[in-house]
Amino acid sequence: MKKRLDLSELYRHAKHFDTDGGSFDPSRxxxxRSIFISDVHLGTKDCKAQYLAEFLKTNKCECLYLVGDIFDGWRMKSGVYWHKSFNRVIRHILKLSKTGIPVYYITGNHDEFLRRYANTDFDNIHLVNRTTHVSATGKRYLVIHGDQFEGVTRCTALLKYIGDVGYEVLMLLNRAFNRIRVKAGLGYWSFAAFLKTHIKRAKQYIHDYECAVSLGAKKQGFDGVVCGHIHQAAAKKIHDIDYFNTGDWVESCTALVEDHDGNFKLIYWLEHSTLMKNKMRKKSQPQKIPAQAAQSTANEDQPSV
Structure with a gap:
């Protein structure tokens, strides 16, 4: 039976995890037809909420899935960082729900305080720990954040450290390095993404994770799975089922979309974002000298009599 709770209760700490939250088959x-996003990490300096707000404003859907780690409760325990762009993201999501579009909020490990309240409805926002998406072709997809499968991966203590504390250091370096790149008129580049594809143990961890999630979905009778968690966007066949990872809005700014024919594809928003293009264009243009300053400079250059 569905529950309805006071919003203030959502901020109590909880680690409870329960079962399937239902499914949705839209028709408008x-x-x-559907949009899936995950790993936004609102409440952190690395969250690229301005790009997500632009994406949500530009791309319309019949059903929106928030596949975990939308808020970063872990980081907010030690201090909340809040930018006005975070409010724009929340307003866009609330606006969608108010217009009758179902929003499924699937809880993740960084917003695990919400798991206790799974199977709760807030108008058209459905808080669940996992759910089932039925595609336009009738395929059934498990939609889950994915941290539940991390226990079966081969992850050393060193790699876990890199994934937690080390990741924060990498993102700090990312911010400094990309400020320089933007000033030079260059695009975004991620240290973390580079390491994921060049460190053998990191690549093994990603492979193990993808296989574990895919096999878990297959054993439960699904045709595919949509997940997040590892900040590594992907669309591939594993164990004869469709594996989709939505990526993140910290590094890659990616989303998974389904069209009305049941086809899925990943969108790399930084490649389409007018915000990114305008930022790079402004930084690459030579600075204009004000007319008054230019005249002053010209007078200084003239020889004195």
């Missing part, structure tokens, strides 16, 4: 027709 905006731009996309």
């Amino acid at each position: 027709k905006p731009q996309y």
Whole structure:
């Protein structure tokens, strides 16, 4: 039976995890049938909420899935960082729900304080720990954050350290390095993404995770799985089922979308974002000298009589 709770209760700490939250099969027709996003990490300096707000404003859907770690409760325990762009993201999501579009909020490990309240509805926002998405072709997809499968991966203590404390250091370096790149008129580049594809143990961890999630979904009778958690966007076949990872809005700014024919694809928003293009264009243009300053400079250059 569905529950309805006071919103203030959502901020109490909880680690409870329960079962399937139901499914949705939409029938109306905006731009996309379904959109899946995850790992936004609102409440942190590395969250690229301004790009997500732009994405949500630009891309319309019949059903929105928030696949975990939308808020970063872990980081907010030691101090909350809040930017006005975070409010824009929340307003866009609330606006979608108010217009009748179902929003499924699947809890993650960084917002695990919400897991206790799974199977709770807030108008058209459905808080669940996992759910089932039925595609336009009738395929059934398990939608889950994915941290539940991490225990079966081969992850050393060193790699866990890199994934937690080390990751924060990498993102700090990312911010400094990319400020320099933007000033030079270059695009975003991620240290963390580079290491994931160049360190053998990191690549093994990602492979093990993808296989574990895919096999878990297959054993439960699903045709595919949509997850997040590892900040590594992917769309591939594993164990004869469809494996989709939505990526993140900290590094890659990616989303998974389904069209009205049941086809899925990843969108790398930084490649389409007008915000990113305008930022790079402004930094690459030579600075204009004000007319008054230019005249002053010209007078200084003239020889004195």
